[in-house]
Amino acid sequence: MSIPTIVAQRQVIAGDKQLTVSTIRIAADYYDTVLFDDSPDKRHSGQVLGGFVIDSSSKRADDREAAMEQHREALIAARDEQPRSIA
Template identity: 75%
Template sequence: MSIPTIVAQRPVIADDKQLTVSTIRIAANYYETVIFDDSSDKRHDGWRIGGYAIDQSSKRAPSRDEAMEQHREALYAARTETPRA
């Protein structure tokens, strides 16, 4: 088994949001995208944004192209949506 590799990682800092959208390659044909709460008080931990539970859920993709599309969608959601409990 190989060590996970970061494929794309982008911070989102706006208003009261401090998030990171990260996509990693776990293995061949296995990628995961997740949204992390980078705020010091973890104020959005477990809240939902763009179909993700912040710090708690991920979306899988079988190819790099699909993973990058998920990453773009998650990044757009993190930039434009307000996290909700």
Template identity: 70%
Template sequence: MNAPRTVARRSVIAGGKELTVSTIRIAADYYDTVIFDDSADKRHRGMLLGGYVIDKSSKRATDREAGMENHREALLAARRETPKRLR
């Protein structure tokens, strides 16, 4: 099996957030998208944003098109939404 390969990675610095949205290809037709907290104090780690728990959860897709759609949606959420604490 080949090592995972990054297919898309974008940094978002906006509204007090320092995040990275990353999508990797794990295997043929298997893509995983994650939002990472890049702030020095990790203030958003474990918070909910766009259906993701920052630094803890991911969304999977079974083809490149769906993987890139997950990436676009996560990127928009990172730019526009405010992270929320889990209850």
């Protein structure tokens, strides 16, 4: 197994959100995209945004093209949507 490699990473600051969208390559056919809460008080950790649970879940893609599309969608959600509590 290879060492995970960052494929794309971008910070998003919008309103009270300070998030990082990160996509890594874990293996030849395994990419993960995740949202991290970068705010000092972690106010959005555990909330849902764009189908992700911030700081807790990831979405898998089987190839780079799908991973980059997923990354783009996560960036748009991070910029435009409001996180919501799970329930």
